[in-house]
Amino acid sequence: MRIAKCFWVLIYFLCFSTPLFAEENQGLSEKVKKLEAALEKKDSEIGELKSMISDLSRKVDALQTLPAGRAPEGALVTRLDRLEQKTGQLINAPVITEQAEEIKKFREFVCKEGHLFSEMPENGICPMDGTPVKQREVLRKVKLARRESVAEKIEAALEDEKKKNVLVGASGTGVFQQILDSKYSKKTSFAEGSLDLLFISHPIAYTTFFVDLEAIGGNGPDQVVRSNAGLNGDAGSLQDTDGVDRVQAREAWLGGDYFNEQVKAAVGKIDLTNYFDTNAVANDETSQFLSTAFVNNSALQQPKNGPGAFAFYDTKESLRLGAGVQNPSDSGTAIANRPYFIAELDYNTHLFRGLEGNYRLWGRLNRSRADDNKGFGLSVDQVLFPSFTAFVRYGLNQPKGAVNKYAWSAGFEKKAVFSVRPLDTLGFAFGQQEGTVVKVDTLSEIYYRFFLTDHLAVSPHLQWLIRSSRTNPATANGLETEKNVWVAGLRSQVDF
Amino acid sequence: MKLHLRMLGLGLATVLSSFVGTGYASPKPGKLDPASTMVITNRDSSDLTLIDTKTDQIVGKVPLGQFVNPHMSMVTHDGRYIVTAGTHTNEVIITDFSNLQVIKRIPVGQGPEHFDISHDSRWVCIGNFEEGTVSLIDLQEMKETSRISGFYEPHGFSFLPNGKKVFISNLGAHELGTVELANPSLPIRTLVGSAFRLAALNPGEYLSEIKGIINPTLTVDGKFAYLADGDSGEVAVIDTETQGVVATIKVGNQPWRAYASPNGKWMLVPNNGSETVSVIDARNHRMVGNLKAGPGMTGINYVNGGEKAYVIASGESAVYVIDLTKMEVVKRIKIGQNIKLETAATTPDGKRVYLTSSTDNSVYVIEADGDRVHRIPNVGSSPWAASIMHGGDNYCH
Secondary structure, X not given: OHHHHHHHXXXXXXXXXXXXXXXXXXXXXXXXXXXXXXXXHHHHHHHHHHHHHHHHHHHHHHHHOOOOOOOOOOHHHHHHHHHHHHHHHHHHXXXXXXXXXXXXXXXXXXXXXXXXXXXXXXXXXXXXXXXXXXXXXXXXXXXXXXXXXXXXXXXXXXXXXXXXXXXXXXXXXXXXXXXXXXXXXXXXXXXXXXXXEEEEEOOOOOEEEEEEEEEEEXXXXXXXXXXXXXOXXXXXXOOOOXXXXXXEEEEEEEEEEEOOOOEEEEEEEEOHHHOOXXXXXXXXXXXXXXXXXXXXXXXXXXXXXEEEEEXXXXXXXXXXXXXXXXXXXXXXXXXXXXXXXXXXXXEEEXXXXXXXXXEEEEEEEEOOOOOOEEEEEEEEEEEEEOOEEEEEEEEEEOOXXXXXXXXXXXXXXXXXXXXXXXXXXEEEEEEEEEEOOOEEEEEEEEEEEEEEEOOEEEEEEEEEEEEEEEEOOOOOOOEEEEXXXXXXXXXXXXXX | OHHHXXXXXXXXXXXXXXXXXXXXXXXXXXXXXXXXXXXXXXXXXXXEEEEEOOOOEEEEEEEOOOOOOEEEEEEOOOOOEEEEEEOOOOEEEEEEOOOOEEEEEEEOOOOEEEXXXXXXXXXXXXXXXXXXXXXXXXXXXXXXXXXXXXXXXXXXXXXXXXXXXXXEXXXXXXXXXXXXXXXXXXXXEEEOOOHHHHHHHOHHHHOOOOOOEEEEEEOOOOOEEEEEEOOOOEEEXXXXXXXXXXXXXXXXXXXXXXXXOOOOOEEEEEEOOOOEEEEEEOOOOEEEEEEEOOOOEEEEEEEHHHOEEEEEEHHHOEEEEEEOOOOEEEEEEEOOOOOOEEEEEEOOOOOEEEEEEOOOOEEEEEEOOOOOEEEEXXXXXXXXXXXXXXXXXXXXX
């Protein structure tokens, strides 16, 4: 049955489909040709792909067989480089940072009712209420793109805190002195010490409150070798008769710098010698010469510290003019009565080979004395070589009513005498002063200051005093030399 | 293996004990009444805790996500949403009050902390503290519509009742910014206090830190804003119509901010420098006097219609009670030892105050009548702020 069906289908196909087959045959043949062409093309592409895969396999094999340490090439290398760079950045930047804040000043324009503008409104009139605007400086906290490390922020905060606090300093001086003269066999060695506590605060802008509290024990050799010159400028015991040490306010003043720092003024309990008759190398008994005559001019005859005031005008162009007034008594009563006046002109110059020199000329009037004793003086320090500074002082008083008729001194300070000790200092001074009771003191001093640390120094001193006390026509200079005293000493100084 | 079992046991025990300890009940969506539900914002657990003020039971928690560090929350005046500032993730998080699900996180600027919601519940004005910008958020469209620059640590916000303006205080400057919603890009600026004079006299002090204005506090009628300036120790009274200063009142040292009594009579200003509270008559802007209080004051909450005030002295973990009818401090309530009190909210009836304490993860409830105190423990880690719809003194610090 199935064979019969196939037979009839074959007959039908042969009878009716022959022409169609001939037409289709041509079309099919073209299609086959196209397919063959496409196959050839694909074969070619496959060949190329095989070739590429083969090349790639070779490269991979080559990479796998590279010796250790040799870097591969191409895009992989670039990516590795970038990765290494990023890793390096991460490793090298472990500092924790935080966004920075800063308080800044801004100029603003403010209306009467407080309306604020960053720019001056038109015609300077407030657009809100029609009143004239005023310019003001205001503060604002701004966040900055700058990033600070935590350590920087802590440091800045501590620095800010320090500025707000009262600054405290301390200075301690200890002096041992030995008279090398047999005439003073019983009392020839002396110990003296002083302690100063210094406080500085700024209660208002540009203003300073300064306090110096001092305690001194011991009078030094001046209690047996009485002279106009003074062998220890630091001595002068404040001990009570019962042996208890007292503390005194050496200075306590309120002052500041005003008018673009051109005017400096202060009022309170003052020590005029800290501001007048100053000198770069002979003005400090704790670090320079110990003798009183080489700390300030003996002709200055300043009163002991008491209520007063001083002011300086600095041209900021070499010249400075100052004036001071002080009550001679520290009692605080009748402070305007018969005060001590002093005025000074300072000249700062670099005329000598460009090296600094300071020239000061002062005049004084002491109304506390019955005859209104007057005097004048000068104090000069001039750098002659970079490490060598010379000084000169001279003072002359009206003889009547003066303690000293005149006084002069000269000397030098040499830094870095030995190259291995660049911060040590050598000082030498020589001077004379004549008292009104015909006493001429001739004094010389040499010291060497060993710098140990920023806070500690030690200095041996040698002083030679020739004291003449009465006239003697028989001598060449008409004076009889009474004493010829050598004093050796050792001073230690602590500052912090 | 044993270790793992122990850890698993420990974990289960912790979870169970926390549920037992808190008395936490599962929230019932749609059942909570926003007018009687206190929302506590927990900074360190980054979640919200909801307390039913009728029972003082914790009735819900809303986890906000990891390290969100939320600063404060407020319930919108229509009670639909809880808005939260996500300070660490720089976003505003909107929670649907009906099902306590977070429905939107809107990115804003850096360090968003404080904000206010307009009385029509449409706008949120939030300060991006670290960025010095303010974001305006439209709660209808649930997106930030403006970001306004020109602020210096924008800290406190108060919408006018009519919603046309929002007042913004700068903690990093001595000025108020006023944003009109019709033209938000140009804030009006007003100088507050005379700190510029003090700074000129003592630049060292004022160049290192600025204690500006914590908050603009509106009078009950919304006609005036009181701004306490920390550096100058002055309170400026601003006319909210003109933004002009109409009065400047000298108070104590380092005033914190003003708090308005609900009866409109008083403005109380805690002065942390002098440890006093300045009482100002809000009707004539005149100083009435200074009352001695404690250290580290972080807020004041009125009760009994403004006749009594609780002053939070965080520095000594205590609350000072001021009787405003007698104008004197009548009591000091020691809340606890060495706990850090943060901020508080008063219930709408003015009868109870909910005070957060961050160190012991608790909320202390003070009853206005009798000043009794009881504690709700385990509310979350570092509860920072409390807020309730239509409540008094919804503030943060």
